[in-house]
Amino acid sequence: MRYHIGDLNPEELLDLYRAMLKPRMIEEKMLVLLRQGKISKWFSGIGQEAISVGVTQALREEEYILPMHRNLGVFTTRNVPLNRLFSQWQGKKSGFTQGRDRSFHFGTQEHRIVGMISHLGPQLGVADGIALADLLRRKRRVTAVFTGEGATSEGDFHEALNVASVWNLPVLFCIENNGYGLSTPTKEQYNCKDLVDRAKGYGMESRIIDGNNILEVYTKVNELCNAMRKRPRPILLEFKTFRMRGHEEASGTKYVPEKLMKKWAKKDPIANYEEFLLEKGILTEAIIDGYKNEISTEINSNLKLAFDEPAIDSNETKELNEVYQKFDYEYFEKSEDVENIRLVDAVSQGLEQSMERYNELIIMGQDIADYGGVFKITEGFTAKFGRSRVRNTPICESAIVSAAMGLSINGMKAVVEMQFADFVSSGFNPIVNYLAKVHYRWGQNADVVIRMPCGAGVGAGPFHSQTNEAWFTKTPGLKVVYPAFPDDAKGLLTTAINEPNPVLVFEHKGLYRSVYGDVPKNYYTIPFGEANLLRSGESLSIVTYGAAVHWALEILDKHPEIDADVLDLRTLQPLDVESVFRTVKKTGKLIIVQEDTLFGGIASDISAMVMENCFEFLDAPVQRVASLETPVPFAKNLEAKYLPKQRFEAALLELYAY
Missing domain, CATH: 3.40.50.920 (Rossmann fold)
Structure with missing residues (x-):
């Protein structure tokens, strides 16, 4: 394996070595604990440490990174306290999800880490939203998001790349191509020579990087990040690596040819780098022993803290109260100055006044910009608020809902217009599995409103007429609004936008232009849960x-x-x-x-x-x-x-x- 030191000094070279050694030693300890029955599950990243460490080291502390199961090095490099990591894996209170989720299914705003969900794909769109917020604020930042080669077959991957390319979002899409999606080899997953070939179709730059070479990973990613900060745009990276253990430990590796395992064992990122540094005289056996003793002590002391912590306990009230972020409803009184308008006008007015109230409220949807949307709700909005805040989207509901989640993570508000409520099925997964569960899981709010033009009676047929509210009232974590009159439509929409929780606002399109009512001209709100x-x-x-x-x-x-x-x-x-x-x-x-x-x-x-x-x-x-x-x-x-x-x-x- 060839290593090029470049401008790196000995201290930086040693720092990279130690940063890889730490997650490896933690993993080795976890495998022992797994055999002892002291942890329930483990997804190993042994052999892939150079990718997690190299990418994380290239990012700045304030830049978000969205890892997956095999990216323990992201968490250790960002100095996440080990006792909290261990408690997370034990389902203890000090963990990041208070026993509500396991392994790496969590995020931490303190460390700018956003964990994945088991559906994998949505996190790519979430990265788009985080990067969009940075771009709109003119912050020269990069967002890095990880995925495996298996998840590149998901529609969310392609949607997210397309959105990032169209909007020039500074997202570093990192594919860890480790040879297998559980037991399915790459030859059965895609039919192109390299996954980065797909970047051409999206007008994106791409690179192939040796994922087992820490210096190549760090220096190339660092160079690309610096370039992306100067000129924002997405880049697709494919890290060639290998998964040395099973998808998770119970899976084993019997499906992998022994010859292939031996080939990649010789490419171990830590052993090879260690040998290189020893040859250069930068690393010594004494330094290695010192690092190992120090890390081992840290692991054992923090394991003791986690094991000594009592089993998690809770009660019904606490669990129910933490499905949603606490919302202190702010009452804005209706004025006596009213006008008789249609329901469609009331929706538009509520949205416009909310845009005036919140400078960082972003509206996204198909044809909503200059065209004003198919129902003309946002007609004239681009002239007033600009195309950066009133954003036409490609036809990719899943990625846009996920991007709205990313905007929320980065402190903005988002309203997504489904062109018709029926089309929400194409964005169903991130709504019910991400937006709905994120606060209960790790305390992150989803400040997202999804507008749903719905309903029959207008001769629109099976694909433009559903009133599908029951899909969502069944899902804990979502709020659902369904007004029948213009004044309610405006006041409930403004409240929905004030809410820090995800809200679906159903607007019956048969009522849009047939129902009139006296609507106060001012900005006002109507509380949820009051018939x-x-x-x-x-x-x-x-x-x-x-x-x-x-x-x-x-x-x-x-x-x-x-x-x-x-x-x-x-x-x-x-x-x-x-x-x-x-x-x-x-x-x-x-x-x-x-x-x-x-x-x-x-x-x-x-x-x-x-x-x-x-x-x-x-x-x-x-x-x-x-x-x-x-x-x-x-x-x-x-x-x-x-x-x-x-x-x-x-x-x-x-x-x-x-």
Whole structure:
């Protein structure tokens, strides 16, 4: 192996050696503890230390780095306290996730490290968002993100590279090509000679680096980082290396040819570098012994701290309270100066006033810039706020949601417009697995709002008409808003943007231009979790939200003999359960109507809660009315039969007569 010292002095050369030795010694200790049953799982990075250490040393302390399982050297080089690392792996309180996640599934803002999730791909988009925040603030920084060769087959990899290239984001995409994705060899994973060949398609620079040569890794990455700070742009790196142990220890390496293992064993990054430094007289056996004794003492003393720490304990209240970041709702009163506008105008107004309030609020979505979005919500925004804050995106929902998460990690706010709520399925993974879980896992907030134009009744067919709120109300960590009137649409949206937690705001496109209302001109907010009693009656209770609110009011106007409470939920998570119980206890009869299909929807949960908590107050069975259990059809007559409006009227009359 050839080493080129270049401008590095002996102290720097020794520092690189010691930095690699430390994670190797920790790993060797962990393997012993694993055999003793003192830790539950281990993903080994033995043989890949030069990559983690070299890249981390090339970055500045204030620059974010997003590692994976085999990047222990990132954490040790950033001087993460070992007792906290060991407690993390033991599921102890001093760990970074308080026993809620294991191994390297965590981040630490103090050390500018953002850990991966098991779905791998989203962290690449998160790196885009972190780098975007730096770029917008004109901070000359680099963000480095790791992935394996296996994850380069995921769509998130390609989306993230494309976004970074289009936006000239200073992201260092680091592929550790270690030969196998679990047991699948590279020849079965991709069909190009080198993975960096893919960079050409995205208009990116790329480099192949010997991942087992610490000096090549450090000097080349350092050079590239300096260049990226001067002229921001993404670069794709492929580190050629090898995984000397199993995907995780239980997997073993029987699927690897013995000849290949022996070949790479000779390329050990630490043994070869050690030999080189000894030959140069820079390193001595005495220095090696000193390093090993020092590191061993540090490992053992910190292991004792972790082992002596009691097992994690918690309670129901604590666990529930830490799903979301604490939010102190700030009330902004409505002014008496109002204007009669459409729901679509109210959404636009709330978004515009929020952009004025928060200078670091970024809006992202397809066609939202000069075009103003397909519903013209952001028309005129680029002239007022600039294209850097109102950003057209490629068609890549997953990467953009992940980028919004990255903006939040780097201290900004983000609003993502799904062109249609149906398309959120292409960004589903980062919403439910990253945004929703990140605060519970390691205390990081996801300051992200996702706007969801939704709903049927406009002849848009199966792919542009869903009202899919139940996908998300089931997921702890998300908040869900669904206004039916213009003033609510504005006030709930401004609150959503104030929220430090991820919020999905459903906006029924059938109501955009058909529903008018008096909306205060000023900036105001409406609290989450407070339903609105639109009508008060004694005969029965109607609980609903979205477009179904208007169906209920229209049908009640046809039947003045029905004296009913009409409760507009407005927010579905958090849900105003107390208001639901109050109206049921008052009238004794409940009908719940939703536009979504019946099974697994909001109505089912409300019905169950009422049966469990208000059974003795009921004078009739709870009724649920919803759309047919089919996709949304296109033809007008079919769509009318799909929607529950007519069935709701029949069910309402039946319940009234019960």
